Structure formats: C-alpha cells, structure tokens
Amino acid sequence: MTQGFEDRIRNVALRSRVMTAAEAAELIKDGMVVGMSGFTRSGEAKAVPLALAERARTTPIKITLMTGASLGNDLDKILAEAHVTARRIPFQSDPGLRRMINAGEVMFIDQHLSETVEQLRTQQLPLPDVAVIEAIAITEDGGIIPSTSVGNSASFALLAKKVIIEININQPLGLEGLHDIYIPTYRPNRMPIPIVTPESRVGLPHIPLPPERIAAIVVTEKVDSTATINPPDAETRAIAGHLIGFFEREVTRGHLDHRLAPLQAGIGTVANAVLHGLIDSPFHDLKMYSEVLQDSTFDLMDAGKMTFASGSSITLSAAKYVDVLSRLETFRPRLILRPQEISNHPEVVRRLGLIAINTALEFDIYGNVNSTHIAGTNMMNGIGGSGDFARNAYLSVFVTKSTAKGGVISSVVPMVSHVDHTEHDVDVLVTETGIADLRGLAPRERAPLIIRNCVHPAYRDALMDYFTRAKARGGHTPHVLEEALSWHIRLCDTGRMS
Amino acid sequence: MTQGFEDRIRNVALRSRVMTAAEAAELIKDGMVVGMSGFTRSGEAKAVPLALAERARTTPIKITLMTGASLGNDLDKILAEAHVTARRIPFQSDPGLRRMINAGEVMFIDQHLSETVEQLRTQQLPLPDVAVIEAIAITEDGGIIPSTSVGNSASFALLAKKVIIEININQPLGLEGLHDIYIPTYRPNRMPIPIVTPESRVGLPHIPLPPERIAAIVVTEKVDSTATINPPDAETRAIAGHLIGFFEREVTRGHLDHRLAPLQAGIGTVANAVLHGLIDSPFHDLKMYSEVLQDSTFDLMDAGKMTFASGSSITLSAAKYVDVLSRLETFRPRLILRPQEISNHPEVVRRLGLIAINTALEFDIYGNVNSTHIAGTNMMNGIGGSGDFARNAYLSVFVTKSTAKGGVISSVVPMVSHVDHTEHDVDVLVTETGIADLRGLAPRERAPLIIRNCVHPAYRDALMDYFTRAKARGGHTPHVLEEALSWHIRLCDTGRMS
Numbered sequence: 001m002t003q004g005f006e007d008r009i010r011n012v013a014l015r016s017r018v019m020t021a022a023e024a025a026e027l028i029k030d031g032m033v034v035g036m037s038g039f040t041r042s043g044e045a046k047a048v049p050l051a052l053a054e055r056a057r058t059t060p061i062k063i064t065l066m067t068g069a070s071l072g073n074d075l076d077k078i079l080a081e082a083h084v085t086a087r088r089i090p091f092q093s094d095p096g097l098r099r100m101i102n103a104g105e106v107m108f109i110d111q112h113l114s115e116t117v118e119q120l121r122t123q124q125l126p127l128p129d130v131a132v133i134e135a136i137a138i139t140e141d142g143g144i145i146p147s148t149s150v151g152n153s154a155s156f157a158l159l160a161k162k163v164i165i166e167i168n169i170n171q172p173l174g175l176e177g178l179h180d181i182y183i184p185t186y187r188p189n190r191m192p193i194p195i196v197t198p199e200s201r202v203g204l205p206h207i208p209l210p211p212e213r214i215a216a217i218v219v220t221e222k223v224d225s226t227a228t229i230n231p232p233d234a235e236t237r238a239i240a241g242h243l244i245g246f247f248e249r250e251v252t253r254g255h256l257d258h259r260l261a262p263l264q265a266g267i268g269t270v271a272n273a274v275l276h277g278l279i280d281s282p283f284h285d286l287k288m289y290s291e292v293l294q295d296s297t298f299d300l301m302d303a304g305k306m307t308f309a310s311g312s313s314i315t316l317s318a319a320k321y322v323d324v325l326s327r328l329e330t331f332r333p334r335l336i337l338r339p340q341e342i343s344n345h346p347e348v349v350r351r352l353g354l355i356a357i358n359t360a361l362e363f364d365i366y367g368n369v370n371s372t373h374i375a376g377t378n379m380m381n382g383i384g385g386s387g388d389f390a391r392n393a394y395l396s397v398f399v400t401k402s403t404a405k406g407g408v409i410s411s412v413v414p415m416v417s418h419v420d421h422t423e424h425d426v427d428v429l430v431t432e433t434g435i436a437d438l439r440g441l442a443p444r445e446r447a448p449l450i451i452r453n454c455v456h457p458a459y460r461d462a463l464m465d466y467f468t469r470a471k472a473r474g475g476h477t478p479h480v481l482e483e484a485l486s487w488h489i490r491l492c493d494t495g496r497m498s
Numbered sequence: 499m500t501q502g503f504e505d506r507i508r509n510v511a512l513r514s515r516v517m518t519a520a521e522a523a524e525l526i527k528d529g530m531v532v533g534m535s536g537f538t539r540s541g542e543a544k545a546v547p548l549a550l551a552e553r554a555r556t557t558p559i560k561i562t563l564m565t566g567a568s569l570g571n572d573l574d575k576i577l578a579e580a581h582v583t584a585r586r587i588p589f590q591s592d593p594g595l596r597r598m599i600n601a602g603e604v605m606f607i608d609q610h611l612s613e614t615v616e617q618l619r620t621q622q623l624p625l626p627d628v629a630v631i632e633a634i635a636i637t638e639d640g641g642i643i644p645s646t647s648v649g650n651s652a653s654f655a656l657l658a659k660k661v662i663i664e665i666n667i668n669q670p671l672g673l674e675g676l677h678d679i680y681i682p683t684y685r686p687n688r689m690p691i692p693i694v695t696p697e698s699r700v701g702l703p704h705i706p707l708p709p710e711r712i713a714a715i716v717v718t719e720k721v722d723s724t725a726t727i728n729p730p731d732a733e734t735r736a737i738a739g740h741l742i743g744f745f746e747r748e749v750t751r752g753h754l755d756h757r758l759a760p761l762q763a764g765i766g767t768v769a770n771a772v773l774h775g776l777i778d779s780p781f782h783d784l785k786m787y788s789e790v791l792q793d794s795t796f797d798l799m800d801a802g803k804m805t806f807a808s809g810s811s812i813t814l815s816a817a818k819y820v821d822v823l824s825r826l827e828t829f830r831p832r833l834i835l836r837p838q839e840i841s842n843h844p845e846v847v848r849r850l851g852l853i854a855i856n857t858a859l860e861f862d863i864y865g866n867v868n869s870t871h872i873a874g875t876n877m878m879n880g881i882g883g884s885g886d887f888a889r890n891a892y893l894s895v896f897v898t899k900s901t902a903k904g905g906v907i908s909s910v911v912p913m914v915s916h917v918d919h920t921e922h923d924v925d926v927l928v929t930e931t932g933i934a935d936l937r938g939l940a941p942r943e944r945a946p947l948i949i950r951n952c953v954h955p956a957y958r959d960a961l962m963d964y965f966t967r968a969k970a971r972g973g974h975t976p977h978v979l980e981e982a983l984s985w986h987i988r989l990c991d992t993g994r995m996s
Contacts, residue, residue, distance in 0.1 A: 087940070089938075101974050102972055102973050102974050103972060104942055104969065104972065104976075107939075107940035107942065107943060108940055108974060109938060109939065109940055110921075110922065110974075111922060112922055115922075118848075118892075119937070119938075122753065122851075122892060123751075123752070123753055124753070124893075124925070124937045124938070125937070125938050126938070187759070187849075187850070187851040187892070188695070188759070188850070188851065189694075190694070190849050190850075190851070191694060192690030192691070192692065192694070192845075192849065193690070194690065196687075196688070196689060196690070197686070253621075254621070255620065255621055255622070261685070261686070345848075346844040346845065346848055346889070346890055347690075347844065347845040347848055347849065350616075350843075350844055350845055351685075351688050351690065351845065352685070352686070352688075353620070353685040353686065353688070368917065373973075373974070373975060375979065376913070376975070376977050376979055376982070377968075377971070377972070377973030377974070377975055377976055377977050377979070378972070378973045378974060379973075379974035379975070383920075383922060387889075387920075387922060391844070391885075391889060392844055394616075394620060394685070395622075415874070417977075417979065418975065419866065419917035419920055420920055420922075422881075422885075422917055422918055422920070423608075424608065424609060424610055424613075424881060424885060424918075427622070439617065439622045439623070440587075440607060440617075440622070440623050440624070441605075441607065442585070442605035442606055442607055444602055444605065445605060470875075471602065473875070474600055474601060474602065474875070474876070475600050475871075475875030475876045475877075476599050476600050476606060476608075476871070476875070476876060476877035477871060477874070477875055477877070477916065478602075478875055479874050479875050479915075481873065481874055481875070481915065481983050481986055481987045481990065482983075482987050484874070484983060485979050485980075485982060485983065488979055489979045489980050492979065
C-alpha cells in the first residue's frame with residue numbers, strides 16, 4: 001500500500017477492495033471483452049494489463065480489448081505480443097500491434113472515435129465484461145475521477161459487469177475538477193447535448209458509479225508515456241505559414257475574425273507545428289474543441305493566445321509534462337476533459353463550427369484523403385477522430401508534407417489507395433509547397449489547383465500528365481483506371497513511386 | 499391572372515408585383531448565382547427557369563444553379579441544354595445534365611445535402627443573387643408557404659438579394675400547415691436544434707420573409723413531375739425479405755422492438771420496395787425521419803403501419819399523387835416537411851437513432867460503398883443525403899441488386915472505383931442473395947461474409963479467389979493492387995466485368 005491512499009480512496013468501505021494487479025487481473029477470463037481507459041497514450045490502465053500479459057506466459061488468454069484510443073507504456077505491444085489481444089477496438093498506434101494486425105493475427109476494428117460507445121450502448125458491439133480504468137481518486141460516493149484522459153472510460157465503467165480501478169498516485173490530485181462527464185440519454189428519449197461553447201460544463205466532475213460496481217482497486221505509480229514530437233522543421237513551418245496566410249485572407253474577406261473559430265488539431269508533428277505557428281500570428285483569444293491537447297495548446301496559453309481548451313486527453317512531451325502538471329492550478333480554469341463521444345460528437349462539432357486540422361497519409365488530385373492505409377493494404381494507426389471532425393467542421397483542413405521517405409513517395413497521387421475522407425469532406429489541402437482551397441469547386445477544377453499548389457515539383461509534371469490524359473477520356477472525375485493505382489504498385493515493386 | 503389569386507397572395511400590396519415569368523426572369527443576369535426550390539423533382543420553380551432557357555435562345559446567359567436536389571419537369575435537361583447551367587449544386591439526376599457534367603461542360607459540385615446552406619451562411623459558397631421559390635401562398639406578412647418540398651428554399655430566400663415567388667395554383671392549399679421552417683441560429687451563438695422526435699415541430703409554417711424582399715411574383719399552373727417507381731420484382735422482394743428477417747432477429751436479440759427505430763430510405767425502386775415489404779411484416783407504429791416521402795410512406799400509413807413521417811419533400815407516382823393530394827386532410831396531422839438542412843442534419847439523425855436504408859451503386863468486399871460514379875469516372879446522380887444519414891444513423895444499411903445490366907456487371911467488386919461511404923459508415927449490406935452484418939468485424943472477417951452472402955453466384959468464386967490471393971500478401975485490408983480495379987477496366991474495355 002502506498003502513501004496518499006486516504007486522499008485517493010475517500011469511500012472508506014472501498015479500501016477493502018484494494019488488491020494486487022495480479023489478483024485483480026484474475027477477474028479477466030479467456031474470451032472476455034475488456035474496456036480499458038487510455039486515449040493517445042494518456043491515462044491508460046497500467047498495472048492490470050501488464051499482469052494479464054504476465055499471466056499469459058503460463059496460461060494463454062485472449063480478449064477483445066477496447067480502449068479510448070492508443071495506449072502508452074508499450075502496452076499495446078506487450079499485450080499483442082503476449083497474444084492477449086485477439087481483437088482490438090477502436091484505434092491503435094503501436095508498431096508491434098500494427099505488425100500483427102497487418103499479418104492478420106489481431107482483428108482490428110477501426111472506428112470513428114465518437115461511435116464506439118454509441119455502438120456499445122445499443123449492443124451493436126459486445127458489452128465489456130470488465131472495465132479497467134485509471135483514476136486519480138474515488139469519491140465518497142464511489143465516483144471515479146479519471147486521470148489525464150477520459151476517452152471511453154465513463155461508458156465502459158457504466159456498461160461493464162465488473163469494474164477495476166487503478167488508482168495512480170503519481171497522477172496529481174490537481175487534475176480533480178478538470179473532467180466533465182456527460183453521457184447522452186438513451187434513445188428514443190435522447191435530449192440535445194447542451195454544449196454551446198467549448199467552455200460549457202454540462203456533466204459531473206467524476207464518473208458516477210455505485211460503489212458496489214467496483215470489484216477491485218489496484219494502486220499504481222507508473223506515469224504516462226510522454227510524446228515524442230519532432231520540432232518544427234522548414235517544411236512544417238511552411239505548412240503552418242500557408243495555413244496562417246489563408247486564415248488571414250479569410251479575415252480580410254470577412255469570413256472569419258481574428259479569434260478564428262474553435263480549433264481541432266489531430267495528433268502528431270505536423271498538426272502540432274501548425275498550432276505552434278499561431279503563436280507568432282495576428283490571431284488571439286483562440287479556443288480549442290479537440291480530442292488531444294498537446295504541447296502547442298499550453299504554449300498558446302502561455303503566449304496569451306489561447307483562452308480555453310476542451311479535449312479528451314492531455315498528451316505532452318517529457319519537458320512539457322513536468323511543466324504543465326506543476327502548474328495545473330493555472331491551467332485548470334481554462335481546460336475541460338470530456339468523454340471522447342462528446343469531444344468528437346457530430347452534434348457539437350457541427351454546432352460550434354470548428355476549424356479542423358488533420359493529417360493525411362496521402363490525398364489524390366480530386367481531394368479524397370487516405371489517413372490510414374499504406375498502399376491500400378497495410379494499416380498505419382486508424383481513422384481516429386479525423387472523420388468525426390472533418391465531416392462536421394465549419395472548415396476541414398488536411399495537412400501533410402508533399403513527399404515521404406526522403407522523396408521517394410509522393411503524398412499526392414492520381415487516386416488514393418484507400419479512402420477515409422471523401423472529397424465531400426475536404427475543404428482545404430496544405431503541403432509545404434502551398435495550399436488548395438477546394439470549396440465550391442468541381443473535381444475538374446480541383447485537380448489543376450491541387451497539382452499546381454500542393455505537389456512536390458518532382459511529381460508535378462507526371463500528375464498533370466495523368467490528369468490531362470484522364471480528362472481526354474471524359475467523366476466528372478476523370479481517371480485512367482489502368483494507371484490510377486500504378487504509383488502505389490510501383491512503390492510496392494520498387495520501393496519508390498517515381 | 500388566374501382564379502384563386504386572392505387565397506394565394508394574402509398580402510394585398512404584393513399583388514402589384516405579379517408579372518410574367520419572362521419579366522421576372524429578367525432579374526436574373528449573366529453570371530449570377532440563382533437558388534431555386536425543388537427537391538427530388540418536387541416543388542421546383544417551374545416557369546422562371548423555362549423563361550430563362552427561352553431567353554437563352556437569343557441572349558446567352560450562364561448561371562450557377564443551386565437547388566435543394568433534383569428538379570422535375572425536365573428542367574435540369576432544358577437549362578443545361580440551353581447552356582444556362584454553368585455550375586450546378588448540390589445534386590441532380592437528369593440524364594441530359596449528367597451527360598454534360600461528364601463531358602466537362604457543366605461544373606457539378608456534389609455535396610452532402612445538409613451542408614449546402616451551411617456553406618452559404620458562412621459565405622463559403624457564393625450567396626444567391628436571386629432565389630426562385632415555388633409556393634402555394636404568401637401570407638399577409640409576406641411569409642412564403644412552400645409547396646411539395648422545402649429543400650433549401652428557406653435559406654435561399656433569406657440569403658438572396660432578390661426573391662421571385664412562383665405561386666402555383668395547382669398545388670393544393672391543403673398543404674398549408676405541413677411545413678416546419680427552422681433555421682439554425684448563427685455561430686458562435688448557435689443553440690441545439692430542439693427536435694427530439696420525428697413529430698417535433700420547432701419552427702414556423704412558412705418562410706418568414708419581409709414583403710419588401712419579394713421582387714416578383716409569377717403565377718403558375720404546371721404540376722410536379724410524377725415518379726416512375728418500378729414495381730417490386732423478385733429481387734427487390736428478396737432484398738426486402740432479407741432485411742425484414744434481419745430486423746426480426748434484432749428484435750429477438752433484444753436490440754430493437756417491433757416499432758423499430760425512425761426510418762430513413764433513399765429514393766428509388768429498391769428502397770421503396772424495402773419499405774413496401776414492411777406492410778406485410780410484424781412491425782408497427784413505425785415512423786420516418788427521412789428526406790423524401792415516396793409512395794411507400796403513404797401505403798404504410800394506409801396499412802396502419804406508420805404513424806408519422808417527417809421529410810423534406812413528397813415525391814409520388816402519378817396514381818399516388820392524385821390519391822394523396824385528395825386526402826391531405828387525413829395525412830396532414832401525420833406529416834412534416836422540413837428544410838433539408840434539418841431533415842438531414844447530423845445532430846438530429848444521431849439523436850433520433852435512425853435506421854438508414856440507402857442504395858449502393860456498388861460495394862467492395864470490405865464494405866466500402868460507391869453511390870455515385872460509374873467505373874470511378876462518370877457521375878450518376880450525386881451523393882445526395884446518403885452520407886448525412888449513413889454516417890450518423892443507428893444502423894446504416896445499403897441495398898442493391900447483386901448484378902446490373904442483365905448480369906454483366908457485378909455490384910460487388912474487389913475494390914470500389916470511387917468511395918462515397920467508407921467501411922466505417924456501413925453496418926449492413928443487402929442484395930437479393932443475402933445479407934451481411936458487418937458490425938464489429940475486421941476487414942478480413944467482412945470479406946468472406948460479403949462474398950458468401952451478397953455476391954451473385956456467377957461472381958462468387960472470382961471474388962473469393964481475389965480475396966484468398968490478397969490475403970496471402972498480407973495487410974489489414976488485403977488487396978492485389980494491380981487487380982483491384984481490373985473488373986472496372988474490363989467493363990470499360992469489353993462492356994462486361996466477367
């Protein structure tokens with residue numbers, strides 16, 4: 001038992017349910033569906049999954065593992081390689097698990113992140129037998145206070161037959177009060193979600209769980225993994241510059257003012273760099289309504305540029321992690337962490353009118369975006385929340401460098417090898433070479449704009465040649481079908497597209 | 499001037515603005531953006547567009563034409579062939595216009611039907627210079643009472659610089675009271691849309707337009723085009739049977755009760771046949787929250803199976819048109835016509851938890867759906883509302899016959915040649931050969947299910963062979979890229995896929 005215990009388990013009766021991770025893990029049996037906390041490597045359950053992997057060394061066990069999104073601390077790798085993870089829902093980003101998914105050894109159900117608990121609630125997915133949720137504390141009434149992410153934890157806890165709580169004493173109690181737990185009412189009597197600004201608080205600061213539903217409590221100490229965010233480079237700076245220039249023109253045209261609109265940004269280096277670019281921009285009083293709050297969110301707050309941020313998790317670099325957790329008192333009034341169903345909810349995204357900035361793996365000359373599949377076949381991470389945001393945003397932006405792997409891959413291709421976001425959901429494309437504003441344009445108008453503005457010079461002529469020959473054949477979205485995927489086929493055969 | 503005039507233009511001062519269609523059409527100048535009423539060939543402005551086409555014989559004029567959806571009375575053909583339509587937004591279904599779109603002569607912007615006015619309101623699309631709206635009457639305050647569709651008429655009228663009203667004296671006054679005009683408030687102060695059941699009335703029975711905004715009134719007599727719905731055949735009956743059997747199993751599993759959930763059905767023969775199939779089913783007290791109300795809606799009401807229907811238009815066969823319009827008193831308490839932004843709104847669709855039934859042009863072995871493009875290149879009609887519904891529905895169903903053109907085309911292919919609905923948005927696929935419930939399945943699990951249940955026997959072995967060879971190469975969504983589009987290439991080359 002570890003120090004700080006009383007602050008953390010305030011319901012005295014529940015203290016008797018503290019046990020080791022190995023004991024708690026015994027509640028999980030072969031074939032079960034397990035819902036675990038964790039979203040973009042934050043706030044995941046840490047001890048019970050390790051105990052499960054340990055147990056699998058001697059006693060094979062396979063589960064369906066549902067989470068919020070990706071897990072930290074190599075847990076997705078450890079669970080997959082221990083052959084514990086038979087099915088995985090709804091997102092992952094681990095190289096080890098990815099390898100097994102692409103080998104067909106793990107069945108991966110790649111979902112819009114707002115939809116998983118909607119499907120659970122209606123029993124379109126099997127309900128979790130056990131939920132394992134990291135918390136900073138349990139209230140006197142049994143309410144669970146999540147840690148650095150909310151993800152799907154609230155619905156998992158409420159829908160599971162048994163709940164295991166991991167009390168992480170190294171997640172600061174200062175996180176208390178940050179969370180806003182709102183669960184939509186059941187159909188056919190569902191009411192509107194009352195969020196009308198990023199600041200709207202509409203729920204409870206904890207997951208309201210009857211104490212008798214808590215089957216086990218495990219005390220843990222391991223901290224979240226930190227994020228490795230590459231610093232901005234010339235290309236990501238250029239992407240940020242193009243997008244900020246576009247925003248400035250939109251202000252000049254009277255479409256936006258200098259507060260822009262609530263921002264959403266996907267995880268990763270490019271989106272983070274774009275947000276960083278706003279620090280030295282004329283924009284101010286910015287707000288976020290996003291899923292992951294990264295370094296840039298807090299840097300924008302420190303720079304006096306951002307007044308409020310709503311998300312479902314906080315995922316930071318090592319240095320920023322220490323800094324932010326030490327100043328939680330400062331940030332707390334300007335932050336809310338919500339269930340991912342709510343942070344990503346189509347209803348709220350459409351109502352607030354977001355500017356959504358997400359990363360494309362590749363896009364084609366007509367503006368269709370592939371976010372997930374390399375050469376149409378191999379899964380990278382998953383669609384995540386990008387579809388929740390891109391479909392419903394006021395302005396849907398996709399960013400990427402124009403080439404990958406040192407230039408041998410063009411991020412702009414004749415036809416994407418897999419579609420996650422159709423041309424209907426893509427307003428603006430940005431690479432380091434420029435920006436294409438596709439709004440109100442037909443496919444035949446988009447192609448020359450995209451090719452001219454967003455394609456690396458090394459691939460520009462070849463794409464224009466493709467488009468010219470396709471156009472000669474006719475069609476609303478002209479293609480030379482026998483060449484449409486030839487760039488990807490060449491990549492598979494030779495390791496390069498050119 | 500035609501009889502019935504006083505009933506129809508109740509604001510006395512406005513009667514002085516009555517003029518001929520040719521005179522009213524003079525308000526429309528070359529290069530203008532024109533928003534016209536009309537949704538699935540119902541309630542379109544009829545006289546002014548004809549006058550415009552007539553004028554174009556001597557004085558060329560080009561416009562951007564926005565509507566709700568498709569126009570009736572061959573107007574899309576007439577306007578396109580008169581070279582009046584330079585740009586067309588957001589949907590069409592006319593063979594003549596389609597030919598010109600595919601030839602690159604008309605720029606077509608194919609949009610989710612809920613999004614057009616959202617983009618107008620934020621000036622992401624150019625605002626209409628002129629709106630031309632069919633109405634059954636104008637109230638004393640200048641309020642416009644639409645006819646058989648609402649579509650985008652309300653926002654077009656409110657946002658246009660000038661408004662022309664076509665008072666159609668052959669659209670019955672009995673339609674009055676059917677409409678519910680609600681316009682979302684402007685961001686950043688937008689409130690929830692207060693619709694919580696299909697029956698919710700949340701707006702006004704007319705478009706509230708200040709009388710001075712009405713620049714011209716034209717009195718017309720031409721009726722709506724009627725729909726040609728092929729009667730159910732063995733295949734559409736089999737599709738309906740599979741889907742109804744599935745619903746029955748869902749009831750047995752406790753996922754639905756016999757009232758099902760509010761239904762949405764796309765336009766056309768197959769979806770209509772599926773709804774007809776519900777007449778002889780154990781389901782009752784059904785409701786619709788859809789965009790188009792077709793014959794089947796009224797047949798279900800007459801059969802005592804459906805208690806309420808909300809849509810954006812009424813599109814009927816010739817016989818049903820006469821029948822329904824003669825019994826409007828009976829149907830009116832059970833009907834609402836809404837703006838398409840609201841009938842299709844993601845917020846409402848998700849809240850109500852619809853069963854959405856839409857038609858696929860083709861789908862692939864992993865469940866991606868093409869609704870629009872023949873062989874990836876030639877536009878058929880447009881995505882329409884299918885994306886609004888499929889993405890946000892409780893249950894997203896796509897139906898199609900397993901083959902087309904007498905069997906030479908398989909509706910199931912290795913890889914769709916264009917994606918309108920990604921695998922993330924497709925729950926259930928149905929053809930006359932069977933049904934595939936894809937919920938909770940990974941791509942490698944979906945493929946054998948789809949091939950076994952939904953593919954015509956003539957193509958089954960070839961698709962299973964493709965999948966087997968693709969799987970041997972590996973990947974989350976296995977493909978043999980150099981063969982992925984070979985079925986479409988063969989179709990283009992030889993006129994058949996086999």
